[in-house]
Amino acid sequence: MSERRFEAQKKALRQRLEADPHDRQALYDLGQLCMDDHDPTEALRWFREALRLDPDNARIANAMGDASFDLELYDDAVTWYRKATTLDPRFAEAWLNLATALMEQGRWEEAEAAVRRTIALDAGFDEAYLYLGVCQLRQNRPLEAKQTLLEALAREPEEFQTYVALSDCCLRLGDLDGAIKACEDALEHVVEMEELDILLDSLRLAGLSPERAEAMRRQAENAPRRGKAETKGRRRRTANPRG
Numbered sequence: 001m002s003e004r005r006f007e008a009q010k011k012a013l014r015q016r017l018e019a020d021p022h023d024r025q026a027l028y029d030l031g032q033l034c035m036d037d038h039d040p041t042e043a044l045r046w047f048r049e050a051l052r053l054d055p056d057n058a059r060i061a062n063a064m065g066d067a068s069f070d071l072e073l074y075d076d077a078v079t080w081y082r083k084a085t086t087l088d089p090r091f092a093e094a095w096l097n098l099a100t101a102l103m104e105q106g107r108w109e110e111a112e113a114a115v116r117r118t119i120a121l122d123a124g125f126d127e128a129y130l131y132l133g134v135c136q137l138r139q140n141r142p143l144e145a146k147q148t149l150l151e152a153l154a155r156e157p158e159e160f161q162t163y164v165a166l167s168d169c170c171l172r173l174g175d176l177d178g179a180i181k182a183c184e185d186a187l188e189h190v191v192e193m194e195e196l197d198i199l200l201d202s203l204r205l206a207g208l209s210p211e212r213a214e215a216m217r218r219q220a221e222n223a224p225r226r227g228k229a230e231t232k233g234r235r236r237r238t239a240n241p242r243g
Helices: 003-019 024-036 040-053 058-070 074-087 092-104 108-121 127-138 142-155 160-172 176-189 193-206 210-222
Strands: none
Touching (some): 024 058, 040 058, 058 074, 058 092, 074 092, 092 108, 108 127, 127 160, 142 160, 160 193, 176 193, 193 210
């Protein structure tokens, strides 16, 4: 969205609120615009006003969780996402959001339960399979995680983080060739070189030659970037699968 159009939308919403301060949809939409503008603090202001007028709205509670998550207030995010899932137990996105907040806190069993609830509600929620695999991996269940991550790749073959997690699974299972293949498959999908460097460091420690690692790094640097950093939404940040 262009800056001019963005500001025009904000102005229109503020005009709606001047005409009717109790316009809950305008309050919510203004909060979402602030989130799009990477201003979660301001977004919280508008979401709180919307929630004051409509305290049983699961969508607004979920938005409060989003803003809290972006501010790294993970306790608050968990609280708001839980509220959203309580208000609407079939709100699959809120369940997955709850899982990501729990993952940030290292609460892997609870996160896995929330991810499984997401999948039970919406088996087509593709990114949930990556999060499930990460939860399994962080609970030292690499065989289960590997199968889950292979399903995640079948659903979203361009998701770099899935290759990172799959490579780690293979390393934990003593399969260096599998780990290298996962890394090679990931090269054209790299979003952040820092993540790739962490992966290559692990492969070096497992026996990959420095020369081959450097060649793989150069290949990733030369691969065309596809702007994939934002394709999963504003705040999808899978907790580090390699911890």
